[in-house]
Amino acid sequence: MRSIAIDIGNTGTKYGLFEGDALVQQGYFPDKNQLPEALQSQTFDNAIVASVAENPHTILQGLSVSGKLVQLAAQTALPVGNLYKTPQTLGADRKAAAAGAAYFFPGRNCLVLDAGTCITHDFIDSEGNYHGGGISPGLNMKFKALHTFTERLPLVQRIENDFTLTGQTTQESILSGVLAGSVFELNGLIAAYMQKAPRLVVILCGGDAEFFESTLKGRIFAIPELVLIGLHRILVYNV
Structure with a gap:
């Protein structure tokens, strides 16, 4: 199972690629509104996108996901009690x-x-x-x-x-x-x-x-x- 996690922060964006539970690659890009071309050319089984800034609409559009795409929100279920x-x-x-x-x-x-x-x-x-x-x-x-x-x-x-x-x-x-x-x-x-x-x-x-x-x-x-x-x-x- 190949997944991507994207963390859009106040000053830039981090991403991590996972094979099963293993983090196999991570990176950073300064543009909070545009997914890098190298990631746009890949398809992921599942993905999660989180943002502390603006709505990540453009980045969500640039992702190719065959399975579950989660945009982390207040109603998203968490593996911890809140x-x-x-x-x-x-x-x-x-x-x-x-x-x-x-x-x-x-x-x-x-x-x-x-x-x-x-x-x-x-x-x-x-x-x-x-x-x-x-x-x-x-x-x-x-x-x-x-x-x-x-x-x-x-x-x-x-x-x-x-x-x-x-x-x-x-x-x-x-x-x-x-x-x-x-x-x-x-x-x-x-x-x-x-x-x-x-x-x-x-x-x-x-x-x-x-x-x-x-x-x-x-x-x-x-x-x-x-x-x-x-x-x-x-x-x-x-x-």
Whole structure:
């Protein structure tokens, strides 16, 4: 069985090709409105498309699917219990991350940290129920906000693992404020959830996962493809 999972994010689109349950290929393209020609020329047994941005109408039209085509929506059945109070507003990426966490670590309490355009955290309990979490600005969003909403602060566009805690220039101070502040934020969340949930598993994904993997405390499972695998688990659940 050959399937494709497509994750349309705020800044670009990721896709994963699956043979059975195995992720055999993944890729990224910046155009959120147009499927790459190489994918248009292929036919898939099943497919799932999720978008946190606009309606993926053009991408859906470009897919050739012989079986089930799922457009992830509020009414789509999930392989996890959904305790979110407003399920119609829950982002597709957060649903997929929850499904992926429950798949990788069944019977465990899971905290997913997704460090992308936004930094989200999501909690899934040991019985496979998704409770919710939080959303805060991602690293680049914080850098842009400091530049946009002040008169003189420069735009910092690089992430440094060995940033200086005590900045001695404006650029160093911005790096320390954004990077150290974000690390402390996530370390604080991990500590709070560890008190709340025994045998907690912390899972890290997203575009800035590499930075946080090297700076966060404790044992962290970095699974960059978590959302794609979670989407595929949702697809399998609905076929």
